[in-house]
Every structure is written in structure tokens, then in C-alpha cells.
Amino acid sequence: MFKLLIAEDVKIVRETLVRAINWEGLGIHLLGGVENGQEVLDWLEHEEPDLLLTDIGMPKMNGLELIEAVRARNPDIRCIILSGLNEFEHARQAIKLQVLDYVQKPIDPREIESVFANAVEVLRKERAERQAVAFTEQTAKDKLPNLSESLPLAEWSGSLKKKKLVEQAIQYVKEAYMRKELALSDVSASVGLSDKYLNLLFKEVTGMTINHAIIRLRMEEAARLLKDPAIKIYEVCDWIGYVDQDHFRESFKKQYGMTPTEYRNKFL
Structure with missing residues (x-):
């Protein structure tokens, strides 16, 4: 299972994301949903997710600022953006921050499931590669x-x-x-x-x-x-x-x- 944390300031959207998606069926353990970027950073103090789904337009810290802060702490956390702001500048910044994917509002559960199914596949490959590299390095150290x-x-x-x-x-x-x-x-x-x-x-x-x-x-x-x-x-x-x-x-x-x-x- 890969751990997911959701950051969305609109309560009805956040609750829909938490309840309407079969996260377990996607191979994802949902840690929870928080209202803003500061809550995400507070969460990282005691538990780190593998995936972060974050809205762009949030109070205190927007989604792009949050992603930058999260990646500074742990670049292995993969981020997906959720936003109704269909603007080129946001997409361009997201690319620079190596965002894994980008989902438009209003949310479509089928699209969310498709995006996260792909995300899980990416994470599985990355985990397998890291394990292979670690095994090879250990073999080399032994030899x-x-x-x-x-x-x-x-x-x-x-x-x-x-x-x-x-x-x-x-x-x-x-x-x-x-x-x-x-x-x-x-x-x-x-x-x-x-x-x-x-x-x-x-x-x-x-x-x-x-x-x-x-x-x-x-x-x-x-x-x-x-x-x-x-x-x-x-x-x-x-x-x-x-x-x-x-x-x-x-x-x-x-x-x-x-x-x-x-x-x-x-x-x-």
C-alpha cells in the first residue's frame, strides 16, 4: 500500500475525495484530508505520505508553494495537483516542480481513479528500481x-x-x-x-x-x-x-x- 494525504480547503470537495474513491482498491492507504498547506507540513512531522494530492488555491500557502516545501523535505513524495485554475503559468510551475499529474475541477471520480492507478504504477516501478539498485550496491560491497x-x-x-x-x-x-x-x-x-x-x-x-x-x-x-x-x-x-x-x-x-x-x- 502507498500512503496518500489530501490537501483541499473546500470541505465538500475534500469529503468527496475521501469518501467517493475506493482508495484501498487502488492500492492506496488514505492517511486523511487536511485544509491547508501548513497542516500538511505539520503532518510530515510525524508521518510522511508517498503521494500528496493538493489543491492549488488554498489559504496560507498555495498548492505550488506547498509542493516546493514538501519536496524540499522529501523529494521522493510524489505530488498531484487538483485545481479549477486552468492557467498556463500554474502548469508551467508544476512541470518545474516535477508534479506527477494534474487533475481539473469539478472532480470526476473516474478520472481521479485513473490518475491514481497510473501514479501507483509509477511508484511501484520506482520502488522496484530502488530495491534493485540497493541490492546491486550491497552485492558490490560484498564483492x-x-x-x-x-x-x-x-x-x-x-x-x-x-x-x-x-x-x-x-x-x-x-x-x-x-x-x-x-x-x-x-x-x-x-x-x-x-x-x-x-x-x-x-x-x-x-x-x-x-x-x-x-x-x-x-x-x-x-x-x-x-x-x-x-x-x-x-x-x-x-x-x-x-x-x-x-x-x-x-x-x-x-x-x-x-x-x-x-x-x-x-x-x-
């Missing part, structure tokens, strides 16, 4: 410690400060290796060193270059994903940060001695 831990502490050369910088670089690589645009310069910038100097430190400590570490992580994740026949090879390529499938195939073959297709066939 990558040998970049630093495979070497006995006594073999680490340089000062404690150098070791700390390399550890920070390793952590950054763990979190960002799936980004398509990831480059050595991004890693070095994350620790405030030049590309050349960080690469020297990284190799001194781990025995490999930063690019090698990124490629190895990507290939290990690709190998894991390839074991699932439901995931297309081009999807694996995209997921681990490769733009070109030929480049992905060459990198994978270099690491595992076989193409992604050949590797997958071993598990069919």
Missing part, C-alpha cells in the same frame, strides 16, 4: 572489499592519509560503477586529487588501476545478471553502464574467456 582487504595491512605502503584516500575512492567506485558516464576524473574529483596521482595511489594499494576496478565490478555484476534468462543481454549491457554492446562483449570475454551469450548458455 569488492578484496580491493583493499586482499592485501595484508603490513603490505600497504604510504601514510595513513594515503590509505584513507584510496578507501574513499574505492567507496565511490562501489556506489557509482554502473553510471555510463563514469570516468577516472569523477573518482579523483570525489577525493580531491589529480587523476594521475590518485591512479598511482590506487594501484600501489590495490594492485590495479581505477579503470580496471570499475571494469571488474561491472563484469562481476554482468555475470550475475546473465544467470537470469529473463534479462536480455542488451539490458545487462545497459544496466552495468555500457553504451556499446560490442565493447561490453569484448570486456566480458577478456574477463571470463567467453562471450556473454556463451556464459549464459552454461546456465540454461
Whole structure:
């Protein structure tokens, strides 16, 4: 269930929204309906919704101001606007605030249900993506410690400060290796060193270059994903940060001695 909070200053409209829609049937738990933006912000102090349905024209704080304040607190709360003000300026501001949808008054329960059915689908996909990313990041963290831990502490050369910088670089690589645009310069910038100097430190400590570490992580994740026949090879390529499938195939073959297709066939 996704949690919804409604902000509408007109009592009859607010009560209609609360009572006339089968929220539970849409996979939504309705937290309640409040009269203005300040009540929404007060509510956030003890409970945060996944969705906010808000009127634009409200006292104390209009709907767009409320959305801006809500997103400042938690950008994951998705907002839907309800208003009879069919003005371009409001729509333009809503786009800037990344509003999920826009519903016109007078309210039509069928339209409300359609809009929120779509909203729930969007939230489900986002939740699944976040869970997949969290799982992948945890898998990477479980696999990558040998970049630093495979070497006995006594073999680490340089000062404690150098070791700390390399550890920070390793952590950054763990979190960002799936980004398509990831480059050595991004890693070095994350620790405030030049590309050349960080690469020297990284190799001194781990025995490999930063690019090698990124490629190895990507290939290990690709190998894991390839074991699932439901995931297309081009999807694996995209997921681990490769733009070109030929480049992905060459990198994978270099690491595992076989193409992604050949590797997958071993598990069919």
C-alpha cells in the first residue's frame, strides 16, 4: 500500500475525495484530508505520505508553494495537483516542480481513479528500481572489499592519509560503477586529487588501476545478471553502464574467456 494525504480547503470537495474513491482498491492507504498547506507540513512531522494530492488555491500557502516545501523535505513524495485554475503559468510551475499529474475541477471520480492507478504504477516501478539498485550496491560491497582487504595491512605502503584516500575512492567506485558516464576524473574529483596521482595511489594499494576496478565490478555484476534468462543481454549491457554492446562483449570475454551469450548458455 502507498500512503496518500489530501490537501483541499473546500470541505465538500475534500469529503468527496475521501469518501467517493475506493482508495484501498487502488492500492492506496488514505492517511486523511487536511485544509491547508501548513497542516500538511505539520503532518510530515510525524508521518510522511508517498503521494500528496493538493489543491492549488488554498489559504496560507498555495498548492505550488506547498509542493516546493514538501519536496524540499522529501523529494521522493510524489505530488498531484487538483485545481479549477486552468492557467498556463500554474502548469508551467508544476512541470518545474516535477508534479506527477494534474487533475481539473469539478472532480470526476473516474478520472481521479485513473490518475491514481497510473501514479501507483509509477511508484511501484520506482520502488522496484530502488530495491534493485540497493541490492546491486550491497552485492558490490560484498564483492569488492578484496580491493583493499586482499592485501595484508603490513603490505600497504604510504601514510595513513594515503590509505584513507584510496578507501574513499574505492567507496565511490562501489556506489557509482554502473553510471555510463563514469570516468577516472569523477573518482579523483570525489577525493580531491589529480587523476594521475590518485591512479598511482590506487594501484600501489590495490594492485590495479581505477579503470580496471570499475571494469571488474561491472563484469562481476554482468555475470550475475546473465544467470537470469529473463534479462536480455542488451539490458545487462545497459544496466552495468555500457553504451556499446560490442565493447561490453569484448570486456566480458577478456574477463571470463567467453562471450556473454556463451556464459549464459552454461546456465540454461
